[in-house]
Amino acid sequence: MTSSKAELRPQPRPGILDIAAYVPGKSGAKGRKVHKLSSNESPLGASPAAVAAFRDAAGKLELYPDGSAVALREAIAARYGLNPDAIVCGAGSDELLQLIAHAYLGPGDEAIYSEFGFLVYPIAIKSNGATAVVAPERNHTADVDAILARVTPRTRIVFLANPNNPTGTHLPFSEVKRLHAGLPRDVLLVLDAAYAEYVRRNDYESGIELVSTSNNVIMTRTFSKIHGLAALRLGWAYCPLHVADVLNRIRGPFNVSAPALAAGTAAIADQGFVEQAIAHNEQWLPWLTRELEALGLKVTPSVGNFLLVHFPQDAKRNAAAADADLAEQGFVLRRMDAYGIPGALRLTVGSEEANRGVVAALKAFLA
Secondary structure (H helix, E strand, O other): OOOOHHHOOOOOOOOHHHOOOOOOOOOOOOOOOOEEOOOOOOOOOOOHHHHHHHHHHHHHOOOOOOOOOHHHHHHHHHHHOOOHHHEEEEOHHHHHHHHHHHHHOOOOOEEEEEOOOOOHHHHHHHHOOOEEEEEOOEOOEOOHHHHHHOOOOOEEEEEEEOOOOOOOOOOOHHHHHHHHHHOOOOOEEEEEOOOHHHOOOOOOOOOHHHHHOOOOEEEEEEOOOOOOOHHHOOEEEEOOHHHHHHHHHHOOOOOOOHHHHHHHHHHHHOHHHHHHHHHHHHHHHHHHHHHHHHOOOEEEOOOOOEEEEEOOOOOOOOHHHHHHHHHHOOEEOEEOHHHOOOOEEEEEOOOHHHHHHHHHHHHHHHO
16 A cells, blocks of 8 residues: 555654653742742852843854853863863763764664663664663662663763762762763763752772873763753763864854853852852752651751652652642642652752741641
């Protein structure tokens, strides 16, 4: 039977339609005042210096941005003591993760990520024709032995969010080093350190040391979280020089906008603002944990700027019911169904008003 013209249309590559599209946290609610606590955004906004740089860039919108991001790479390098040639900037760390997958994965290849890892990983893997391999976690924490047990001759990349989103857990540096030591030298270890600045643990290292001493480790970072520049989509990767060369060959020639470059350069230099954000999180993360546990809720210990909150199973007090009730009162949290944790909600550390308000709302809901 011959198909009619109406039935003929371009088809995507095999596997593309099997990908579950990423769904961001909700932004709206029915409450009189909305507290968005669904996307791990900074309650302090952006550095005033970054805002001023952004506004200044608005007077030059007719000009192409610096395709090499020289000023931003040099500012990042100065802040962390790195070689600017080993830094690649992107439109958020999401773009960098996609570029890494695009450069190093193809049909027949495999890439591993942990059970409750960031949902961008399977999208990046599958969209390049490779197979996503899931390593089970232990207590909502990545398991090095489970990851290593799933390495095969077809493995090309291991993605590890450290700290992990959405659980807030982390692997100590000793475990990260053990993971790296167990990988073949031709397998890339990608350390996604989007929440690194929030971690106050002596056993943690963001990945800079491992990248500096290895040929097969990449660390990605973002300006979306502690710097409060989520709207501008800005991230960076610290890589071995041979990897930086590969990523620079395939990224767009002007992949980061001029306003983002300007704001990022100002933000990375404003360490005082970063310290304010850290202090705010250090005050309210443990406060929220204590208050929620006092209500009888289980909270996964977190080192980020968010908490994974587990609810009872009964229909009147489960996560879905809590989400609906909170939304009615103007508190927007993140459902965890897509991550395979339907019994939990993810709660961003917000302003004092938002933090106290959401606890009060939950207390009333659970009463």
